[in-house]
Structure formats: structure tokens, C-alpha cells
Amino acid sequence: MTDLASYIPRLRRYARALTGNREFADDLVQDTLERALRKWVLWRAGSKIDSWLFSIMHNLFVNQVRSAPARQLSVSLDDLEFEPAGQGSAEGVLQLRDLLSSLNKLSHDQREILLLVGLEDMSYQEVARILELPLGTVMSRLSRAREQLRSLLDGSPKADAETPALRLIRTSSP
């Protein structure tokens, strides 16, 4: 079987964005790896192993969300144990905080679709398979998630009105 270890960084990145918290994220990765090791017989060798791992993570995540709906992931600066982009600049921290709290306001399936496409660059078909949704549903939820994130990011209060999230991004995509 393919080396599972090589998929850990991507699983961690996705889980981090999904949960907004390093500990929760790594717990989710650990559960995913454990389940993958237990169920490897069920992996269909013809299918892509990363899709399979992401679908395991999806199922675990959904179960967690269902079993603990009350545990809203609160995002504060204290939770940001990891160094955000921009060499930890104040601007980067604020930008990341805005993003995390906006992502957290999306429904969990919108967040998953947005991250699988926008961050993991999965094909729409792969996302449909992972989430066990029709392709049309994926497309419509994706556009809704994007629009919602757009209005959340536009409307979220900035600590410094002169530092809109847009400006920093422009520096990295001239």
C-alpha cells in the first residue's frame, strides 16, 4: 500500500482550515489515519488514495459535528497557535482571524466544499464523491459558499480600517 505518511501534510492543512484549531485538526488526522489503517482492505485500489483519505476524514468530521453541535469552534487570537502567513505580522494575524471566523460561520458542508476545491484543488467530481453529493449540488453549494464568504469577509469588522484584507492579498498576486 502507498505510503500514508506522504499524505499527512495535506490532511493536516485541510483539517486545520476545517476546524480552525491545531489540536482538533491533528486529532482528526490521527482518527483518519487510524481508520484508514483499519479499513485499508476497503480501499479500492483503482481509486485515488487521497480522495479515499479525505472521504474518511469527512465522515469523521460530520460525526463529530453531529455529536457535539454545541461545541462551536471559537476562534480567538489565543487559539492561533500556529504562525499565520506574512511572517506573523499583525496584519497577517488579523487577516487569518477574519478568515477563520468567517469560515466558521459557513455551514460545515459549505466549508468542506470550499476548502476541498479552493485549498485542496480537488476536481468537482472528486468532491462530489468524497461528500457523497450529486455534482450539481456541489456546484451550487460552492457558489453559495463563495458568495457568503465574500460578504462575510467584506463585512467583517477590521481592527484597523486601513488594513482591508484585500490589500495584503494583492501583494501576493500582483
Add this chain to the structure above:
Amino acid sequence: MRNQTVQVSTDELQHFVDGRVDDAGRRRIEIWLHEHPQEKQKAEAWRRQRQLLHDSFDDVLSEPVPSRLAELASARPRIKTWALAAGLAWLSVGVLIGYFMRGPTVATVEPGEILARRAAIAHAIYTPEVRHPVEVGAEQEAHLVSWLSKRLEQRVRAPHFNSQGYNLIGGRLLPGDDGPVAQFMYQDGSGKRLTLYVRGTPEETTVTAFRFAQEDKVSVFYWIDGSLAYALSGEIPRERLLALSEAVYHELNP
């Protein structure tokens, strides 16, 4: 509106934002966006979201992997040790039962070896078939089973082991030394195939020892259960085949 300003759908816009359109499509959408500033703003905002996600989370990729995760992933996936041990224990019980119950039917060992050989040959002949691996497909399972039962003159069943990753694809009738033989074929997601060879036994025996034989690359576990003899063949590791043989046995003797 049959000019170049034909509408761009939301789906097309998403393909565009995600870089999933060809050059011609991209140019067409760019022209259209130029004429639709609101849509252009939307597309730009969506592009920025992608960039923002990467800016915010790509650093995780280069973080050192926590040891608890690295250790876990380095454990090679395999059949759980306890399951293997249980399988081996079960095998030795079977062998002992076989030994103590052999009595007058000790001669079944010899036919057993022939059984394994015949099963391995049938496996090697039919499993490489792409278009005609079986005579009757699994979609007609009821028909397949009743047909084979009729020809073998006793009730035959096609065990299922989907939970082990193998699905029934069908079966066929084969000529055996003392009469007709049934062969069921299974396949897993990678296209790997197993066959279960089933034939009647010359006299009613109750020997249920599991025995192993190897014919070239084909591994075979075979056993006799009442009035039927079974051989499960596959080009897979012995312990995996043993686990599958156990699954077959348990399904046939619930």
C-alpha cells in the same frame, strides 16, 4: 444573442476561477467579464479567496509532522495480528478435527490434492478472461445458483464476501473427474480475482480440515464439508486467502 457575448453561467465562472477552462473558454469569459463589471468583481473576489486560503494554510504543509501522526502512518497496514492468530488457531483446530475424524475416509487426502490442482488450473484458465470470465453473471445470481445446484444434484450456494472487498461476478459449470463442477468468481476493486471451486464428494464425508496447496502462483485452500468439496484459489498471500476461506466457511455454516 448569438454573438460572442453569450451568457456565462455561474458554473462556468467557477471553472474559470478554479483554472479549469481551456484557453478559448478563458478568453471568452474574460471578454464577457469585461462587459459585466459586477460579475467581474465576483470572479475576482472568488480568486482572492483561493489565494487567501493558500496564504493562510499552506504553511501547515511545511510544519514538522507531530510524532504521534508520523508513527501511526509508518505502521504498515496489515491484517491485525490477533485476527491472524485466530485464523491460525482455527486452522490447527480444523487440522486436528480432520486428523481425528479421518477414520475410514483417510483416503480423502489424495482426492483433496487433486481437487486443489484442478481448482488451481481452472482458476488460471478463467480468471484472465476479460470478456467472458463467467457464463452467468452475478446479476442473474438466483438463476446461476439454481442452475448449478441442479447440475451438481444438490444445493449449492454462492457465498458473499463483499465485506472483505470481493464481489461476486458470476460463475460457470466445468467438467470434473466424476461429474460437473461449479466455479464462482469474485473480484476486488483492483481487478484481482478469486475463484471458488465446488464439487460433490464421491461419498458422504464430514472431513472439514482446511488444507493449503500452492500451484505455481496460485494459492489454494481446500476443504470438504459434508457432501461438497470446496477450493478457494487466488494469487494472494496465504494468510489473506486463509481469512477469506474462513469467511466462506462461516457463511456456508452460519
